[in-house]
Amino acid sequence: MEFQASRSFAESMDRRDPLREYRDYFSIPTQGGREVVYLCGNSLGLCPVKAMDYVQQELERWQRLGVWGYFHSPRPWVGYEEPLLGMLAEIVGAEVEEVAMMHTLSTNLHLLLLSFYRPTARRFKILIEHNPFPTDRYALVSQLRLHKIDAAEALVELTPRKGEFVLRSEDILEAIEELGPSLALVFMQGVHYHTGQCFEMEKIATAAHQAGSMVGFDLAHAVGNVPLRLHKWEVDFAVWCSYKYLNGGPAAVGGHLSTKNTA
Ligand SMILES: Cc1ncc(COP(=O)(O)O)c(C=O)c1O
Known part of the structure; x- marks a missing residue:
């Protein structure tokens, strides 16, 4: 055609x-x-047609049940996310135990970086794509400050080749290999918020692991938009919001994935 x-x-x-x-x-x-x-x-x-009814039902339950709504309601508010985790796991291609619905993308990112960014004197660099989402950069810089690491030295931003607007996969993989023993984390968007480029997440994850680094993705523009197989691709962690392609509504609860126990 x-x-x-x-x-x-x-x-x-x-x-x-x-x-x-x-x-x-x-x-x-x-x-x-x-x-x-x-x-x-x-x-x-967009707003799902049924959203209004669902919200109305919960408001009525709150009126009728007050605090008992936490436990004694057809959809108890404690554990509100449990019925949704199976669907969410399917959307991101993960095991149910690997996904959670909580906070916002940025809050989840701060929390997951605490677990997954474990710099040492030798391995402390973070590779990100050119023009990352501003709040992601703030979260990464705040982690570096927490560890008393100079962002100018540690945050490596990959820029497209001269005259090009998106990154070539081969350049990303080469940068990962080059940074090798100094690389602690590769953190990129699944789909870039500005250019719309969908990164080759599986290849990036494999290369990051070969270099001995952790790998995480901001999936704000990928979740519900492109096929994801995070478990199979061995992505260590990911964060996303649900008000874009998951149609959760403004300020809806975000989500995250972690496939490794870093404790
Ligand atoms: C790519 C990307 N990352 C991060 C965020 C921040 O998400 P939040 O403000 O829900 O934490 C957004 C929000 O639009 C985004 O598009």
Whole structure:
């Protein structure tokens, strides 16, 4: 099939889309009385049609049960995440015991870095991609400060080749190999928030481990968007939010994965 930049081609692709029916599961905003073409799931996913009913049910239970809602409700609030973990594990390609739903992406990142970034005098560098998400950089710099390590020396930012906008996989793998014994952590986005580049996570994870480094991913723009096999790829840890492609709603609880016990 050849791509054509025409309305009829787009409509024929829509008709063939196996996910077509799911469109009706979401409320699509309107402007001037017409449904918009919503391309902002990278910022905030659409509201599922059922969300209003679910929220209303919980508010009614809170009114009716007060503190008993924690335990004596059809969906007890203590352990609210338990029914969701199976689905979440499937989305990120992990075991149920490896995933958790809590906090925000940035809070989870701070917590996981405490476990997974264990610098030594020799192995202390962190490899990140050019133009990382600003809050990720703050979290990484704050970890370095905690360990009294100079970010200018330790934070290695990979830039695309001159005249190019995205990173080549071979350059990422080469940088990992070169940093080798000084590398403590490779931390990258699964899908870059700015360029949309989907990184070859499996290859990056393998190369990081070969270099003796930990590897983690910010999956804010990957979770619910691209296929993930975090367990198979042996990713050590990952963090994500659920208000983008998981359609959890503004300020929805984030999630994380950790496949190793670092205790
Ligand atoms: C790539 C990326 N990382 C991190 C964050 C920060 O997430 P939060 O503010 O939910 O912690 C965002 C938020 O948009 C993001 O897009």
